[in-house]
Amino acid sequence: MQDFGQNLKFELLKLLRNRLIIIVSVVLLTANMVAAYRLCDVENDAKTEYYAQGVAAVIKDAESRYGAEEDKDGFTARYYGMIVDKYSALVTDKEPETVTGFGQYLSYIYVDMFLLSCCAFCAAFVFRREKETGEMQTLYAYKYGRRGYAAVKLTACAITTTALVLLFCLSSFAGVFARGGFVDFTGGGARLQNLKAFIYAPNEISVLSAAFVSVLYKIPVCIALAFFAGGVSYLFNSGALAAAVSALFMYGSYMLNNKSYINKNAFLRNCNLFASIRPSNIFGELRCIDVFGLAIPAYVVNIVLPLLLIVFFGAVFFALHLNRASVTIKLPKLKLKRKRKIRQAKPHGLYAYEFRKIFKSKLCVAVIALTLIAGAIVSVISVRAFPYPEQVYKKYCERWQGRYCYEIEDEYNTEAQKINDGFRAYSAIRFGQTVDDIDDPMQAADYYIANFEGFGLFREKYERLTELHEQGKDTPVLFEGGYRRFFESGADIFLILSAVFLCTYLSTYDRVNNTESVMTTTKKGRGKLPWIKFAALMTVSGALYAAFTLITFLPILFKFGMVLPGANIYAVPGFEACGGTSLGRYVALMFILRFIGVVLLCLFCCGISSLIKNHITAMAATAWIYVIPMFLLKNAENKAVRCADPALWLDGSGFLQLSDTPYAVMISVALCVVIPVLIFIPYVYRQSGRVIKWSLK
Amino acid sequence: MELKINNVSKSYKQNKALSGFTMTLTPGIYALLGPNGSGKSTLMNIITENLKRDSGEITYDGKDILKMGEEYLGLLGYMPQYPGIYPQFTAEEYLYYIAALKGVGDPAEQVTEILCAVELDDVRSMKTSTFSGGMKQRLALAQAVIGDPKILLLDEPTAGLDPKQRIAVRNYISKISLDKIVIIATHVVSDIEYIAKTAIFLKKGVIADCGAPSELAKKAAGGVWSIRCGADEVTAYQNRYKVINIQSDGADVNLRVLSYTKPADNAKPEAPTLEDEYIRVFVN
Numbered sequence: 001m002q003d004f005g006q007n008l009k010f011e012l013l014k015l016l017r018n019r020l021i022i023i024v025s026v027v028l029l030t031a032n033m034v035a036a037y038r039l040c041d042v043e044n045d046a047k048t049e050y051y052a053q054g055v056a057a058v059i060k061d062a063e064s065r066y067g068a069e070e071d072k073d074g075f076t077a078r079y080y081g082m083i084v085d086k087y088s089a090l091v092t093d094k095e096p097e098t099v100t101g102f103g104q105y106l107s108y109i110y111v112d113m114f115l116l117s118c119c120a121f122c123a124a125f126v127f128r129r130e131k132e133t134g135e136m137q138t139l140y141a142y143k144y145g146r147r148g149y150a151a152v153k154l155t156a157c158a159i160t161t162t163a164l165v166l167l168f169c170l171s172s173f174a175g176v177f178a179r180g181g182f183v184d185f186t187g188g189g190a191r192l193q194n195l196k197a198f199i200y201a202p203n204e205i206s207v208l209s210a211a212f213v214s215v216l217y218k219i220p221v222c223i224a225l226a227f228f229a230g231g232v233s234y235l236f237n238s239g240a241l242a243a244a245v246s247a248l249f250m251y252g253s254y255m256l257n258n259k260s261y262i263n264k265n266a267f268l269r270n271c272n273l274f275a276s277i278r279p280s281n282i283f284g285e286l287r288c289i290d291v292f293g294l295a296i297p298a299y300v301v302n303i304v305l306p307l308l309l310i311v312f313f314g315a316v317f318f319a320l321h322l323n324r325a326s327v328t329i330k331l332p333k334l335k336l337k338r339k340r341k342i343r344q345a346k347p348h349g350l351y352a353y354e355f356r357k358i359f360k361s362k363l364c365v366a367v368i369a370l371t372l373i374a375g376a377i378v379s380v381i382s383v384r385a386f387p388y389p390e391q392v393y394k395k396y397c398e399r400w401q402g403r404y405c406y407e408i409e410d411e412y413n414t415e416a417q418k419i420n421d422g423f424r425a426y427s428a429i430r431f432g433q434t435v436d437d438i439d440d441p442m443q444a445a446d447y448y449i450a451n452f453e454g455f456g457l458f459r460e461k462y463e464r465l466t467e468l469h470e471q472g473k474d475t476p477v478l479f480e481g482g483y484r485r486f487f488e489s490g491a492d493i494f495l496i497l498s499a500v501f502l503c504t505y506l507s508t509y510d511r512v513n514n515t516e517s518v519m520t521t522t523k524k525g526r527g528k529l530p531w532i533k534f535a536a537l538m539t540v541s542g543a544l545y546a547a548f549t550l551i552t553f554l555p556i557l558f559k560f561g562m563v564l565p566g567a568n569i570y571a572v573p574g575f576e577a578c579g580g581t582s583l584g585r586y587v588a589l590m591f592i593l594r595f596i597g598v599v600l601l602c603l604f605c606c607g608i609s610s611l612i613k614n615h616i617t618a619m620a621a622t623a624w625i626y627v628i629p630m631f632l633l634k635n636a637e638n639k640a641v642r643c644a645d646p647a648l649w650l651d652g653s654g655f656l657q658l659s660d661t662p663y664a665v666m667i668s669v670a671l672c673v674v675i676p677v678l679i680f681i682p683y684v685y686r687q688s689g690r691v692i693k694w695s696l697k
Numbered sequence: 698m699e700l701k702i703n704n705v706s707k708s709y710k711q712n713k714a715l716s717g718f719t720m721t722l723t724p725g726i727y728a729l730l731g732p733n734g735s736g737k738s739t740l741m742n743i744i745t746e747n748l749k750r751d752s753g754e755i756t757y758d759g760k761d762i763l764k765m766g767e768e769y770l771g772l773l774g775y776m777p778q779y780p781g782i783y784p785q786f787t788a789e790e791y792l793y794y795i796a797a798l799k800g801v802g803d804p805a806e807q808v809t810e811i812l813c814a815v816e817l818d819d820v821r822s823m824k825t826s827t828f829s830g831g832m833k834q835r836l837a838l839a840q841a842v843i844g845d846p847k848i849l850l851l852d853e854p855t856a857g858l859d860p861k862q863r864i865a866v867r868n869y870i871s872k873i874s875l876d877k878i879v880i881i882a883t884h885v886v887s888d889i890e891y892i893a894k895t896a897i898f899l900k901k902g903v904i905a906d907c908g909a910p911s912e913l914a915k916k917a918a919g920g921v922w923s924i925r926c927g928a929d930e931v932t933a934y935q936n937r938y939k940v941i942n943i944q945s946d947g948a949d950v951n952l953r954v955l956s957y958t959k960p961a962d963n964a965k966p967e968a969p970t971l972e973d974e975y976i977r978v979f980v981n
């Protein structure tokens with residue numbers, strides 16, 4: 001046991017002393033915290049006025065189904081009986097309580113993405129390290145190199161994963177907290193049912209307890225996934241293949257969960273790992289799984305399934321290790337008819353060689369390809385996600401497209417009356433009352449159900465256009481879905497990450513490869529090389545930007561069209577402060593400003609990279625320098641202070657929102673100073689011949 | 698052609714890596730010998746301007762190298778101790794790249810010639826990621842030599858090479874050194890014993906000894922002995938003298954001992970080598 005403890009200690013030390021693990025974890029934790037901070041929309045999630053009716057409707061529905069559905073094995077009776085018992089016991093006449101922040105924490109789902117990525121990465125390191133360093137043969141020769149080794153590895157992986165779960169949940173808390181979510185700590189004791197997303201929660205539990213339990217639920221899921229990722233990375237000789245299999249496993253689980261949400265298959269919805277990590281799934285409405293007629297509540301399945309998988313994946317790893325299994329999967333090589341001739345290289349200019357460094361690196365090519373694929377996926381998803389209310393909203397917009405609000409006033413009022421009548425009919429039917437002034441209440445109610453949300457969206461637009469009309473800023477009605485998707489697609493993050501990677505890669509490449517000392521003793525290695533590197537980087541980043549913009553823009557253009565490009569930007573909610581330019585001109589300006597943003601980012605990276613020894617540290621430093629001001633200055637009320645945020649400089653829309661203020665001039669002047677400084681940092685260091693080797697120790 | 702190093706010093710915090718190094722170098726091979734941390738690589742990095750010196754002056758033909766800028770860099774060829782090579786380039790591409798960096802006009806002929814010289818001609822189109830340690834070492838030498846530099850600095854050029862390659866590289870360096878100042882930093886005394894014009898023993902950043910290898914070797918004359926003794930006597934000899942070599946021969950052992958008095962009755966005097974002098978200077 002003492003040996004086990006000693007080995008475990010060293011196993012954990014290996015992890016803690018690995019710079020890459022620490023950097024990746026810190027970057028992901030920071031990204032998670034920033035995402036929680038940015039996405040958090042703190043509000044007082046109070047109990048809705050229909051809570052009692054909602055619970056009554058659930059009980060009524062269960063009672064009606066109790067005898068109506070065929071019940072072969074007694075599951076239906078047990079399930080609906082359980083629903084009636086659970087929901088009847090709930091107290092529904094309580095006053096709404098204040099819940100601040102906890103709702104946001106519970107509904108913040110991106111933590112899972114960051115957490116699982118980090119767990120898989122660390123697990124792969126834990127399990128794969130000895131294989132990569134060639135220490136496995138030595139280990140096998142030792143007393144504790146077999147069963148003891150496997151047990152230590154699994155335990156270390158479980159401990160690391162648990163620590164990561166706690167850290168990531170804490171970072172989410174910190175993000176929400178920083179946004180002002182936990183101003184009122186008394187909200188922690190409020191019932192979970194106060195939150196809109198958990199209105200049908202079957203158990204009386206406080207939001208604080210729910211937040212705590214949701215953390216506990218994540219631990220076995222993450223351990224199971226870590227064991228899987230680690231086992232797979234141990235099994236395959238190719239690290240890339242192992243990463244792909246692990247990613248597929250997680251994505252498959254996610255898709256299963258998402259799909260079953262749509263088709264409401266309780267079994268699929270709960271018997272996958274992703275179900276156990278989502279608080280909405282665990283604490284939401286009561287669902288049961290039919291196991292030989294027994295109605296097993298979903299929250300029980302959600303804890304048992306990961307535990308079973310932990311045992312299974314752990315046993316598989318044990319068996320693999322004891323049998324020294326190593327599966328090498330080689331991709332079939334295509335036998336080409338003609339043999340490739342070995343070409344003799346020809347001398348080229350330095351510019352061509354800098355290009356080659358990027359395009360001959362599999363990693364760089366993979367990053368570029370993945371960026372473009374990710375951009376295409378995000379774009380297609382944003383185009384395909386066309387919810388029904390928005391479709392209705394589009395219908396209304398198209399009906400009055402190109403006309404001004406004062407021209408459609410009568411038609412709008414008629415439609416509003418129709419929706420209003422529908423609402424009255426719907427309410428009356430729901431509570432068993434009658435309405436005399438509506439000819440066909442059922443049809444009116446159906447019309448209301450089909451259109452009220454879409455019309456609500458249009459109402460906001462109409463009111464806004466009326467307001468603008470009163471200010472003398474007349475703007476026609478148009479469907480701005482395409483423009484809005486383009487402005488807010490968020491796909492740019494992939495471009496930014498990719499550009500940062502390529503810049504740091506090329507800037508630090510010579511240093512990482514230990515060739516810097518040779519470069520700096522050559523005639524052109526000091527004066528000309530930094531400029532040539534810049535030129536190559538600008539070309540690659542520019543081409544990537546153009547390709548990425550086309551890929552993300554074209555699906556939106558084909559699906560929605562860019563209607564009325566001459567219309568004023570005021571027509572798009574959220575872009576009122578953009579100087580009142582036309583939509584077409586705004587899009588063109590966005591292209592240009594985003595490109596300037598990418599150029600700036602590249603320079604920024606090169607400047608930082610020239611001072612730092614390896615590209616991972618350089619990437620982390622760039623991310624920090626980019627993220628911290630964004631995090632701190634996002635909500636600064638003073639616009640002059642906000643101008644110091646580099647994220648604002650990179651964001652075309654942010655800049656344009658300030659375009660009619662002196663702050664835009666301030667940013668422009670800042671850019672004029674900052675860009676040359678950034679350009680000269682690497683140049684000056686090269687010229688002086690000094691290679692500054694900073695690294696994290 | 699003259700490279701003058703005058704009173705050059707360099708410290709890393711409290712640690713003096715080089716202290717008042719002074720020497721005038723003319724065409725020929727100079728061997729820098731010394732244990733780890735003696736200042737060999739520091740001196741190399743100062744000569745290549747990769748490291749800023751704390752004090753002193755280096756001139757090339759009377760001109761300060763710091764003021765010469767690109768003109769001076771154009772004269773340099775440098776092979777670092779742990780040379781890095783771009784794994785995705787072929788050997789040929791890598792040399793063309795370095796040639797472009799050195800501003801060599803038409804490098805094709807030179808590249809072919811150098812690749813033949815370092816015996817990499819048959820793998821010129823292979824990616825360097827597939828190269829063995831020895832092949833990479835020879836390619837690193839090739840990149841240093843390309844462009845016909847007048848000052849060639851080689852840090853451990855024969856590390857990781859087999860005996861045949863070691864001799865080939867040694868001969869190649871000797872061949873090209875006629876019109877160049879070649880500085881070789883090494884621990885392997887035998888590599889430079891027969892090709893170096895001058896051997897410089899560096900000890901804690903100071904020149905401990907300097908001269909032609911044969912002259913230096915003579916300094917150990919009369920102090921090198923060969924003794925045949927029993928295996929049980931070895932420890933006693935080791936405690937009393939500097940034992941350079943122990944060769945077991947059945948029950949008996951042949952010892953090579955450094956001593957200025959006859960260490961044993963059966964001790965026979967031996968002809969000294971540079972290695973003996975190296976041991977005499979450094980193992981003290």
